[in-house]
């Protein structure tokens with residue numbers, strides 16, 4: 001299983017260090033085959049020791065240059081960061097990243113050999129139209145994306161379940177991951193209000209290879225309890 005924490009715009013450099021120290025101690029007994037990824041804010045990127053992979057929540061597709069407010073490869077290479085989230089719904093919906101821009105970013109970091117967690121997910125109005133509409137919508141989010149890339153992980157995060165405390169139902173996760181498995185062979189994560197109360201059920205679903213966790217990952221104790229569940 002893959003347990004990935006997306007801090008979003010939470011935690012600071014100092015609180016991330018305290019978090020990672022605490023998490024490392026708490027997950028020392030985790031299953032060796034389980035993998036942990038932490039995506040802190042960019043200000044917290046650094047060299048850390050521990051049985052986890054540190055990744056970037058976002059970066060601009062450039063080595064460096066005149067891109068005010070962005071970070072590029074120079075800033076990631078300083079800390080040997082080689083894992084990145086791409087296509088998160090908050091970047092698509094709030095920061096206005098089009099599918100074209102998302103695909104351009106994907107191609108750039110694929111060319112750099114990054115491990116990519118590529119995020120897809122439908123809005124509530126699509127979910128309400130039923131499974132077929134959801135599957136069509138999700139497959140459209142693969143436009144311009146090399147889904148055969150060997151360092152690809154896909155995170156299915158229904159937008160209406162993110163940050164709401166209401167995850168997709170187990171039936172919805174079963175059917176959507178089953179459909180995604182027909183389209184791609186890479187690991188499939190579920191995200192959207194995954195937490196200590198539902199992690200066992202979610203982890204037991206066929207074609208679910210892990211979770212991408214927001215709110216419930218912000219507390220080291222809580223996230224560790226998911227990893228050790």
Ligand SMILES: O=C(CO)COP(=O)(O)O
Nearest residue numbers: 006162163192193214215
């Ligand atoms: O967006 C998410 C992770 O990338 C999910 O966030 P929540 O776990 O807060 O619903």
